[in-house]
Amino acid sequence: MRAIAVHRGESQPRLREVPRPDPGPGEVLVRTLRVGIDGTDHEVIAGSHGGFPEGESYQILGHEAVGVVAEANGTDLAEGQLVVPTVRRPPGGGSNEYFDRGEPDMAPAGAYVERGIAGAHGYMSEFFTSAPRFLVSVPASLAKTGFLVEPISNTEKALEMAYASRSTFEWSPETAFVLGNGSLGLLSLALVGQGEFERTYCLGRRSRPDPTIDIIERLGATYVDSRETPVSEVTTAHEQMDFVCEATGYARHAFETIDALAPGGVGTLLGIPSDWTFEIDGGRLHRALVLENKALVGSVNSYVPQFERATDTLADYPDWLTDAIITDVFDPAETDVVFETGDEHIKTVVEFGTR
Amino acid sequence: MRAIAVHRGESQPRLREVPRPDPGPGEVLVRTLRVGIDGTDHEVIAGSHGGFPEGESYQILGHEAVGVVAEANGTDLAEGQLVVPTVRRPPGGGSNEYFDRGEPDMAPAGAYVERGIAGAHGYMSEFFTSAPRFLVSVPASLAKTGFLVEPISNTEKALEMAYASRSTFEWSPETAFVLGNGSLGLLSLALVGQGEFERTYCLGRRSRPDPTIDIIERLGATYVDSRETPVSEVTTAHEQMDFVCEATGYARHAFETIDALAPGGVGTLLGIPSDWTFEIDGGRLHRALVLENKALVGSVNSYVPQFERATDTLADYPDWLTDAIITDVFDPAETDVVFETGDEHIKTVVEFGTR
Numbered sequence: 001m002r003a004i005a006v007h008r009g010e011s012q013p014r015l016r017e018v019p020r021p022d023p024g025p026g027e028v029l030v031r032t033l034r035v036g037i038d039g040t041d042h043e044v045i046a047g048s049h050g051g052f053p054e055g056e057s058y059q060i061l062g063h064e065a066v067g068v069v070a071e072a073n074g075t076d077l078a079e080g081q082l083v084v085p086t087v088r089r090p091p092g093g094g095s096n097e098y099f100d101r102g103e104p105d106m107a108p109a110g111a112y113v114e115r116g117i118a119g120a121h122g123y124m125s126e127f128f129t130s131a132p133r134f135l136v137s138v139p140a141s142l143a144k145t146g147f148l149v150e151p152i153s154n155t156e157k158a159l160e161m162a163y164a165s166r167s168t169f170e171w172s173p174e175t176a177f178v179l180g181n182g183s184l185g186l187l188s189l190a191l192v193g194q195g196e197f198e199r200t201y202c203l204g205r206r207s208r209p210d211p212t213i214d215i216i217e218r219l220g221a222t223y224v225d226s227r228e229t230p231v232s233e234v235t236t237a238h239e240q241m242d243f244v245c246e247a248t249g250y251a252r253h254a255f256e257t258i259d260a261l262a263p264g265g266v267g268t269l270l271g272i273p274s275d276w277t278f279e280i281d282g283g284r285l286h287r288a289l290v291l292e293n294k295a296l297v298g299s300v301n302s303y304v305p306q307f308e309r310a311t312d313t314l315a316d317y318p319d320w321l322t323d324a325i326i327t328d329v330f331d332p333a334e335t336d337v338v339f340e341t342g343d344e345h346i347k348t349v350v351e352f353g354t355r
Numbered sequence: 356m357r358a359i360a361v362h363r364g365e366s367q368p369r370l371r372e373v374p375r376p377d378p379g380p381g382e383v384l385v386r387t388l389r390v391g392i393d394g395t396d397h398e399v400i401a402g403s404h405g406g407f408p409e410g411e412s413y414q415i416l417g418h419e420a421v422g423v424v425a426e427a428n429g430t431d432l433a434e435g436q437l438v439v440p441t442v443r444r445p446p447g448g449g450s451n452e453y454f455d456r457g458e459p460d461m462a463p464a465g466a467y468v469e470r471g472i473a474g475a476h477g478y479m480s481e482f483f484t485s486a487p488r489f490l491v492s493v494p495a496s497l498a499k500t501g502f503l504v505e506p507i508s509n510t511e512k513a514l515e516m517a518y519a520s521r522s523t524f525e526w527s528p529e530t531a532f533v534l535g536n537g538s539l540g541l542l543s544l545a546l547v548g549q550g551e552f553e554r555t556y557c558l559g560r561r562s563r564p565d566p567t568i569d570i571i572e573r574l575g576a577t578y579v580d581s582r583e584t585p586v587s588e589v590t591t592a593h594e595q596m597d598f599v600c601e602a603t604g605y606a607r608h609a610f611e612t613i614d615a616l617a618p619g620g621v622g623t624l625l626g627i628p629s630d631w632t633f634e635i636d637g638g639r640l641h642r643a644l645v646l647e648n649k650a651l652v653g654s655v656n657s658y659v660p661q662f663e664r665a666t667d668t669l670a671d672y673p674d675w676l677t678d679a680i681i682t683d684v685f686d687p688a689e690t691d692v693v694f695e696t697g698d699e700h701i702k703t704v705v706e707f708g709t710r
Contacts, residue, residue: 106524106648108618157523165520165652168512169461254641263463269645276638283631286609289653290624293461296651297520298644 003125005058015335023129029071032352035124036064036147050118062124063087063116066146075132083135084149088112105301136307143355145322152310153302155188158268165295173242177201180247181212183347231256249273258285263292358480360413370690378484384426387707390479391419391502405473417479418442418471421501430487438490439504443467460656491662498710500677507665508657510543513623520650528597532556535602536567538702586611604628613640618647
């Protein structure tokens with residue numbers, strides 16, 4: 001079958017033939033419909049994040065997928081059921097305490113592999129296999145958009161952790177500020193917009209006309225151009241933010257978030273930057289965290305409960321939004337252009353099949 | 356009556372005569388027993404934190420106090436009851452939403468004054484007045500130590516916020532690391548040691564023999580000398596920390612805490628540093644927060660529920676501990692030496708009276 005993979009010693013992924021996987025005992029075979037691409041894929045391709053499966057010369061990419069159960073193989077799943085796979089798996093095929101209690105997203109390095117990212121093949125192939133417990137059933141209406149469940153689920157988890165961190169007092173957030181107008185930023189903004197926030201903002205560094213600014217404004221949010229209004233100055237240019245969701249991977253933003261927060265506010269960090277040393281006014285930031293009861297919460301990955309909530313969230317997104325976010329749908333044969341980036345591409349998806 | 360106050364334009368507090376306060380309607384008169392001194396008092400004296408009551412040429416110091424109800428003035432409190440006052444009060448004598456819902460510790464600047472710190476006279480005088488709702492009754496056995504309820508209550512709140520931030524998953528912390536061997540650090544270490552942590556550590560930068568190291572080790576904790584083992588290297592020298600409690604006010608520690616934390620760990624920040632610009636590897640720290648689901652939570656002040664828990668905590672502290680922490684008990688007449696600092700002073704207290 002065809003698969004898109006990154007190869008050791010090569011800088012660009014390519015389409016290749018790989019053996020069609022056979023489902024093991026208790027596993028199902030899934031026929032892939034669509035696989036989304038995000039910043040993590042680009043980091044895997046660049047070799048700055050993740051790593052090859054042990055002993056393999058290539059890694060099949062892709063961790064945002066939607067597919068159809070092709071062979072139920074005696075499991076409880078029905079053939080034809082639309083499913084979205086979670087990302088983390090126990091290393092070595094066994095299990096461990098994090099998976100046993102349904103919290104692999106909280107596992108430390110070494111206690112998981114990540115399909116398509118670190119140590120395991122991903123979903124960017126015509127078929128993949130999985131144990132049913134790592135598959136979340138989604139309604140047939142999500143056949144073309146279901147791969148967005150995975151990125152949305154990451155923000156679901158971040159939001160959950162943010163609320164938990166504020167649960168010792170009466171937190172009534174009114175303002176939310178999403179940092180980043182990439183696909184994760186826009187999906188996060190839409191999720192946040194479904195919540196209790198009265199006013200939402202989204203940071204980018206682009207000029208009009210721009211399709212992401214159009215989406216931001218159609219979502220009822222205010223666009224903040226970081227070239228005119230740095231994160232640390234948003235409180236004077238606009239207002240204090242009760243919740244900040246960082247989805248840029250730009251490390252300065254993680255610390256500038258402290259300045260953007262209202263007293264009692266919380267910033268969740270989702271980006272994964274590389275090493276970068278820079279100056280901060282650490283005294284002022286430390287003092288602001290303390291005197292104003294602010295918090296910074298890092299969040300990575302997600303699991304079945306967040307995937308299930310994200311499924312509901314996605315089902316509530318209007319068609320115009322997913323249509324606007326999914327800018328590029330490629331056939332696997334177009335692998336040479338699939339990974340191109342640019343302001344006109346928001347979310348690129350590879351379509352292996354249709355329902 | 357006698358009071359210890361800091362005066363505008365003067366660098367050292369002095370004993371002075373002030374009018375004995377009359378309790379207003381619904382207020383009680385409290386006869387002060389003991390008032391503790393902490394780092395915040397030194398910041399108030401230096402003018403780097405807090406501020407004078409409006410229109411006053413002096414501010415009575417002191418926010419850690421224990422006293423006896425001298426005039427119940429028709430309230431529900433009994434004369435002779437031992438009480439500890441909370442710190443924050445509504446500005447202008449009215450109330451606001453934060454006080455109405457019992458969360459003045461979460462109020463933003465402008466929505467509170469702080470007795471002995473910012474905009475209101477403290478408790479370092481023979482008598483003070485207070486509405487009963489700002490007084491926590493404590494058992495008679497705490498007449499000599501009850502002023503420690505206030506600092507302990509700050510860590511009670513910090514610990515509560517830390518646990519809340521980890522409440523979305525099964526957090527089973529084993530290791531705790533208190534940064535700072537001042538009185539707040541030692542009181543925090545003792546509190547943490549009452550909890551579920553199996554191994555506790557405490558950071559200082561002193562050589563043996565030293566009374567704080569003796570206390571740390573008698574509490575069963577491991578002393579970490581920051582001159583040999585910086586916070587960021589504690590994971591290699593000892594182990595990863597599930598919980599870090601920063602009680603130094605040294606801003607680098609706030610960020611080094613991220614390195615000290617185990618995956619899923621949380622650091623609470625209690626110190627109040629001045630502005631200080633320095634370099635950090637913000638990329639690495641941001642990435643560690645995200646990929647390991649770490650959190651930093653700032654916490655300031657506390658209120659009645661935390662004071663009540665701190666009362667129970669203090670009652671459980673062994674006598675040797677409070678005896679060792681309270682190194683200096685001065686008469687108000689000794690004001691000229693009360694504010695001296697040095698390694699031999701852990702907790703200094705001014706004794707205005709005894710029960």
